[in-house]
Amino acid sequence: MREREEVFDHFITAVINTLNADEIYDAAIEALQDILQPDGLLLMMNQNTHHVFSVIRKCGSIACTKSYSVPTDSMLQELKDSPNLIMLNDTGKHILDLLTPRQRNWLNAEHITAIYTLKYNQVIIGFLYIAAHDGQDFAPEELRYLEKICYYSSYALRNANLYQNAYRASITDDLTSLYNRKHAFECIDHVCQHQKPSTLIVLDIDDFKLYNELYGAQESDNLIHRFAQVILQEISSKDIGFRFGADEFLILKAGTDIDEACSCCKRIVDAITDATPANTVWDITITCGISVFPDISTDAASFLHNAEQAIYYGKQAGKGNIEVYRPGIDERSHDPDIRAAYERVAPTIYALTAAIDAKDSYTFIHSMNVSKYAVILAEALGMNSNDIEIIRDAGLLHDIGKISIPERILQKTSKLTDEEYAIMKTHVENSTKMIRYLPDMDYVIPAVVGHHERYDGTGYPRGLAGQNIPYMARILTIADCFDAMTAKRPYKQALSVEYAVNELEKNSGTQFDPVLVKKFVELIHEGKISIA
Structure with a gap:
């Protein structure tokens, strides 16, 4: 047996040079075995769980059928107020009265003669059970070393726990409890450095920025949280899930x-869409990109890049796709200029508006007028060229959903019934769904989906109020209503500009944004907005 002081010095050297709890446990148990020479030792620790103490280390003759123990509140309080070391065959016999018969029988069967309570700042963090079949008391010097080893172990373990908590926080996303972007890079580098065959999945929520604008930050956070929970439910114990960006998740799979x-x-996408609230304007779609290592991707950089490229190609193909990266996949360019994006889809837009014109000529002319009036107002408000282009496109597209409305309702000359009006209101949702599948045109959705909202919150489809209504939608609402009043419709004659101005001013602050109404009326008086 090594000299006790030498054993203790070795223990101290080991624990002050590590923040690894397992290394501290090993050093403490080894030192106690050498110094006490017990028949058995059992160390149980509380690992940040309420009242549950788990078996961490066991040596010698002690046997236990359960891997954890749940002491009663009364026992914990008694041990908290008692000396750390309790000798069960002497001063600590009163502790036995706080135990269940099963616990007392176990202590007797395993010849447990002493319990040392590990504490930190008066908080119990663990128990050390010491077995000695002959019941012989420990020498005073042995007890001093027991006290010192347990004392230093408690502080070392607390420091290790603080470090582990800090490290865990540094690699964990606060909202979802998934690992974060930083740890994703570390794990991807690790599997590639060790040449472990792996698959990387990137899942991207389509139009998340628009979802956030339409439903607000809280509902967006709810969606992200639901997404994370689904990932945790669907992946295996060998897989790792990450939140990689605001609307992007990664899954690293073995093999x-x-x-x-x-x-x-597919399982994740189905689970997310099934859990989507019924009052959303459109179905949530998710584009997935997949890459593999080392069969196609040769290093960490290409492993991630190829999965991101697959996402890009999946979105270019219309969103909501699962795309696997393979060599030779077509390169595509992305032009962020909105005017260029519009020009790419202009033929599609005009084809749709022409189809509406064939079904209901009023809707086509109305859309052209709304676009014109909205652009004039946007220019007067000093909006930038891209925002003005969005307003122009939104005006043209805001009623394309009417292509799905029966002609008998579109062309009805009398007042719509409640049932017919309910059908007519679906054109907003239908417009949104159609726009989402026009390449590069989803930026107009907030304006389109909100053009029937009212400033007082009594509009549809979502009952938004005031500043919660997208700014461009508030512009579109005024242009839409002005043309609706001043144009001839199947069920009414055109109203005068004077009447329309009076209605705009009368409903300023209830139906319309008062600041925008004031500017729009000024433009009418200045002759910058007029009807043909």
Whole structure:
């Protein structure tokens, strides 16, 4: 047996040079075995769980059928107020009265003669059970070393726990409890450095920025949280989930089974869409990109890049797709200029408006007028060229959903029934759904979906009020209503500009944004807005 002081010095050297709890446990148990020479030791620790103490280390003759223990409140309070070391065959016999018969029988069967309570700042963090079949008391010097080893172990373990908590916080996303972007890079680097065949899945929520604008930050956070919970439910214990960006998640899977990766994506997408609240304006879609290492991707950089490229190609193909990266996949360019984006889809827009014109000529002319009036107002408000282009496009597209409304309702000359009006109101949702599948045109959705909202919150489809209504939608509302009043419709004659101005001013602050109404009326008086 090594000299006790030498054993203790070795223990101290070990624990002050580590923040690894397992290394501290090992050093403490080894030192106690050498110094006390017990028949058995059992260390149970509370690992940040309420009242549950788990078996951490066990040596010698002690046997236990359960891997944890849940002391009663009364026992914990008694131990908290008692000396750390309790000798059960002497001064600590009163502790036995606080135990269940099963616990007392276990102590007797395993010849437990002493319990040392590990504390930190008067908080119990663990128990050390010491077994000695002969019941012999420990020498005073042995007890001093027991006290010192347990004392230093408690502080070392607390420091290790603080470090682990801090490290865990540094690699964990606060909102979702998934690992974060920083740890994603670390894990991807690790599997590539060790040449472990792996599959990387990137899942991106389509139009999340628009979702955030339409439903607000709280509902967006709820969606992100639901997404994370679904990922945790669907992935296996060998997989790792990450929140990689505001609307982007990663899953790192062991192996290169692409079919399983695609199935995993589908399960997650189905679970998310099934849980989507019924009052959303459109169905949530998720684009998934998949890459594999080392079969196609050769290093960490290409592993992630290829998955991101697959996402890009999936979105270019219309969103809501599962795309696997393969060599030779077509390169595509992205032009962020909105005017260029509009020009790419202009033929589609005019084809849609022409189809509406064939069904209801008023809607086509109305859309042209709304676009014109809204652009004039946007220019007067000093909006930038991209925002003005959005207003122009939103005006043209805001009623394309009417292509799905029956002609008998569109062309009805009398007042609509409640049922017919309910059908007519669906044109907003239908417009939104159609726009989402026009490449590069989803930026107009907030204006389109909000053009029937009212400033007082009594509009539809969502009952938004005041500043919560997208700014461009508030512009579109005024242009839409002005043209509705001053144009001839199947069920009414055109009203005068004077009447329309009076209605705009009368409903300023209830139906319309008062600041925007004031500017719009000024433009009418200045002759910058007029009807043909």
